[in-house]
Amino acid sequence: MSSWILGLTGGIGAGKSAATNYFQSLNIDIVDADIVAREVVMPGTQGLNSIVAHFGDDILSADGTLDRTKLRSIIFDNKEHKAWLNALLHPIIRAQILTQLAQATSPYCILCAPLLFENGLERYCQKTLLIDVPLDVQIARTCNRDNVPQEQVKNIIAAQMSREDKCQKADYIVDNNRPLVDVHAELDHLHKKFLDASKAI
Incomplete structure (x- = not known):
């Protein structure tokens, strides 16, 4: 059992899946709340x-x-x-x-949950990571991906905790509105940090 758990979250369209896929490629186990649901x-x-x-x-x-x-x-x-x-x-x-x-x-594992903070799941995690993009990027990405109207996406975002509150709560924030190579470099850096932290338990 991994006794060191990272809570990973982000609003709709922020790119949580891309981040968890990258951690998975580094042989880190992922527990995805959406899949469990x-x-x-x-x-x-x-x-x-x-x-x-x-x-x-x-x-x-x-x-x-x-x-x-x-x-x-x-x-x-x-x-x-x-x-x-x-x-x-x-x-x-x-x-x-x-x-x-x-x-x-795996040495540490990741709990990926869009409503990590809303549902109090961060209590099971040693640290939390927010995958973050600006609001307009969230809306555009989700509309393109799911082929849904803007209003529907705005309603989903409005029902979630605000971006500002998530930023305040998260231990780490990764800006996902930039080239993938830069995002991966930062995730690599964090991965090493999480490995060190898991060894210290």
């Missing part, structure tokens, strides 16, 4: 069974998987449904994240 509602899981029991079979796609678009539209305007869903899934997701962190074998 999908795993706990796969067919046959208690998570999906509870959601179907609550919302009915209409919440399923033809192949028996969760229809995320439909679920999003249901909870978007309904605070009670959203609160019920969060109360169901957050403890399951947290437990699965902790299990995967305990199974990590």
Whole structure:
């Protein structure tokens, strides 16, 4: 088990995946909260069974998987449904994240979570790293990547902790609005720092 954990976060479109992919290429284990959130509602899981029991079979796609678009539209305007869903899934997701962190074998491991600070997951981490880009870059990248309107992206950003607050909370900040070679050089530098810190435990 890696006893030294780095919490990695960033707003939508900031480039978290590119950063975690780079750390992965350095043989660092990654626990991705977004992937865990999908795993706990796969067919046959208690998570999906509870959601179907609550919302009915209409919440399923033809192949028996969760229809995320439909679920999003249901909870978007309904605070009670959203609160019920969060109360169901957050403890399951947290437990699965902790299990995967305990199974990590690299010198240190990374917990990647877009809502790291919002959901209090930084308490499990020794240090935190924010992948950061300006707001207009976030919006442009996400619109291009997901082919969604600007308004939708702005709503997602508005629902997350502000960029300023994240910058204040993070131990390290990497500017991802520059050439990839520069970003990788800084990640390399941080990687060495994290390796040293993990050896000191």
